[in-house]
Amino acid sequence: MARTQLRLVSEAHMPQSTRPIIEMKGVSKTYRTRDGDVPSLKPIDFTINEGEFLVVVGPSGCGKSTLLKMVAGLLPPSTGEIRVQGKVIVQPHSGVGVVFQQPLLLPWRSVFSNVMMPVEVKGLDKDVYGKRAHELLEMAGLKDFARKYPWQLSGGMQQRASICRALVHDPKIVLMDEPFGALDAMTREKMNVELQRIQRATGKTVLFITHSIPEAVFLADRVMVMSERPGTIAAVYDVELERPRTLDVMADPRFVALTQKIRHHFYAHGGLD
Amino acid sequence: MAQAKSRLSVGEILQGPWIRPVLFLIALIVVWDLAIRVFNIPPYQVPSPVDVVITLYKEWPLLLREAMPTTGATIAGFLLSAAFGIPVAMLIASSKTVESYVYPLLVFSQSIPKIAIAPLFVVWFGFGIFPKVISAFLLGFFPVVVSAVQGFKSVDPDLLDLARAMEAKRFQTFRMVSLPFATPAIFAGLKVSVTLAVVGAVVGEFVGSNSGIGFVLQRSIGNFELPMMFAALVVLSLIGVILFWLVDVIERVAIPWHASQRHDFVVAA
Numbered sequence: 099m100a101r102t103q104l105r106l107v108s109e110a111h112m113p114q115s116t117r118p119i120i121e122m123k124g125v126s127k128t129y130r131t132r133d134g135d136v137p138s139l140k141p142i143d144f145t146i147n148e149g150e151f152l153v154v155v156g157p158s159g160c161g162k163s164t165l166l167k168m169v170a171g172l173l174p175p176s177t178g179e180i181r182v183q184g185k186v187i188v189q190p191h192s193g194v195g196v197v198f199q200q201p202l203l204l205p206w207r208s209v210f211s212n213v214m215m216p217v218e219v220k221g222l223d224k225d226v227y228g229k230r231a232h233e234l235l236e237m238a239g240l241k242d243f244a245r246k247y248p249w250q251l252s253g254g255m256q257q258r259a260s261i262c263r264a265l266v267h268d269p270k271i272v273l274m275d276e277p278f279g280a281l282d283a284m285t286r287e288k289m290n291v292e293l294q295r296i297q298r299a300t301g302k303t304v305l306f307i308t309h310s311i312p313e314a315v316f317l318a319d320r321v322m323v324m325s326e327r328p329g330t331i332a333a334v335y336d337v338e339l340e341r342p343r344t345l346d347v348m349a350d351p352r353f354v355a356l357t358q359k360i361r362h363h364f365y366a367h368g369g370l371d
Numbered sequence: 372m373a374q375a376k377s378r379l380s381v382g383e384i385l386q387g388p389w390i391r392p393v394l395f396l397i398a399l400i401v402v403w404d405l406a407i408r409v410f411n412i413p414p415y416q417v418p419s420p421v422d423v424v425i426t427l428y429k430e431w432p433l434l435l436r437e438a439m440p441t442t443g444a445t446i447a448g449f450l451l452s453a454a455f456g457i458p459v460a461m462l463i464a465s466s467k468t469v470e471s472y473v474y475p476l477l478v479f480s481q482s483i484p485k486i487a488i489a490p491l492f493v494v495w496f497g498f499g500i501f502p503k504v505i506s507a508f509l510l511g512f513f514p515v516v517v518s519a520v521q522g523f524k525s526v527d528p529d530l531l532d533l534a535r536a537m538e539a540k541r542f543q544t545f546r547m548v549s550l551p552f553a554t555p556a557i558f559a560g561l562k563v564s565v566t567l568a569v570v571g572a573v574v575g576e577f578v579g580s581n582s583g584i585g586f587v588l589q590r591s592i593g594n595f596e597l598p599m600m601f602a603a604l605v606v607l608s609l610i611g612v613i614l615f616w617l618v619d620v621i622e623r624v625a626i627p628w629h630a631s632q633r634h635d636f637v638v639a640a
Binding site for chain 1: 532628
């Protein structure tokens with residue numbers, strides 16, 4: 099195993115800009131409860147570059163969802179500051195689109211109308227963004243389902259629609275909190291391929307949260323491994339696998355080696371390696 | 372071929388969901404009639420169904436005329452309970468402070484027997500339609516509030532996070548997420564409320580009125596006109612059923628997306 103070169107730089111790899119788009123400095127989170135303070139996230143410093151696909155992988159309760167909510171501006175950090183595109187985040191902002199674990203489509207709205215919800219809320223031009231919504235739905239393979247209602251769609255389709263909704267107002271950053279966690283394994287793999295395609299096509303910066311190690315390695319430019327509560331960064335790995343990746347990449351020795359290495363963070367506290 | 376087809380349709384009619392309660396009702400009426408004959412029950416205690424039907428037929432114009440004020444009071448009371456109940460529920464659900472002040476008192480107020488205080492409304496508002504409306508309103512109000520509070524409070528917190536992530540204003544979140552989410556629960560409350568409003572209107576008519584089905588009920592029982600009393604009861608139930616059905620129809624139109632309505636909706640689409 100040791101001979102596998104994890105840091106191998108491939109020629110086909112897309113050159114990433116190194117302009118930071120999300121910067122975290124000393125960001126930590128402590129929840130105040132009746133039984134006292136519960137530290138959820140130890141102070142972390144981290145930077146995500148523009149156009150990067152960053153996947154955070156960690157066990158349940160390591161504060162990875164907390165991290166995402168803070169970047170979205172839904173939760174204030176206890177210490178430190180988060181800057182998105184240079185601005186300090188204190189409340190929800192239009193620079194991001196969020197995809198949650200559940201599709202959270204409103205059952206009284208058609209798929210198209212659901213996708214248009216951020217446009218309505220923000221009072222953007224309905225004609226311009228309506229066209230964009232249709233293009234996104236087409237890209238997600240939901241062209242014929244625009245007029246359908248969410249409950250008439252399968253789970254995978256619903257989640258794709260919710261990704262369209264996160265993209266419709268053209269945010270630079272998409273935050274995804276275990277978006278495929280509720281899907282079956284096969285649909286999940288298909289969705290991973292789809293998401294990779296969508297991300298390459300749109301050039302968005304993605305902060306993706308998962309507890310699936312293969313999913314993390316398959317999708318990521320960089321994988322951030324988090325340790326158990328209170329969460330902290332255990333390691334960061336570059337994934338130097340060529341794009342576009344197919345599901346066959348999972349048999350690639352570099353893929354196998356990296357998943358193995360990440361797995362050791364969770365199962366071998368004594369430090370095998 | 373044609374015969375086979377028609378036999379099939381007869382079978383289908385017997386399978387129809389509306390036919391079953393009707394069949395059961397007919398069975399109950401037959402049992403009623405038999406019980407009177409077998410146990411020799413005198414007509415001044417329980418009238419025979421035939422007598423009730425005859426009275427219904429003969430006195431239909433009168434009953435219909437008396438049904439009007441009752442229906443009017445019921446609808447007015449019901450609309451008032453919706454108009455007040457839903458905003459009160461919104462206030463209770465949106466503010467812990469308001470809830471802590473108002474909700475316990477509201478629950479406590481329900482333990483006051485409204486039927487006992489109905490005469491008070493006559494003292495306050497006289498013999499017109501007003502005491503009936505108030506009485507219908509008081510009975511219909513509580514179920515609307517309870518169901519609507521439940522509806523507003525059970526909005527998925529993730530949905531609220533979603534709206535917040537979109538930078539939705541408070542009112543936008545309410546209009547786009549909370550209100551539609553609570554609508555099915557509100558309708559559940561409205562259905563209970565409308566049937567209770569009928570009761571409220573009749574109670575209002577019992578204590579102080581010279582018109583309405585409640586008045587007919589009281590007068591006929593005073594004169595031992597049992598068939599008339601039963602006929603009035605039939606009319607009263609019809610009012611309740613029709614109003615309930617109307618609310619149900621409005622619900623279908625208002626929330627075609629809800630799980631309870633989807634079957635019809637898919638067929639209609």
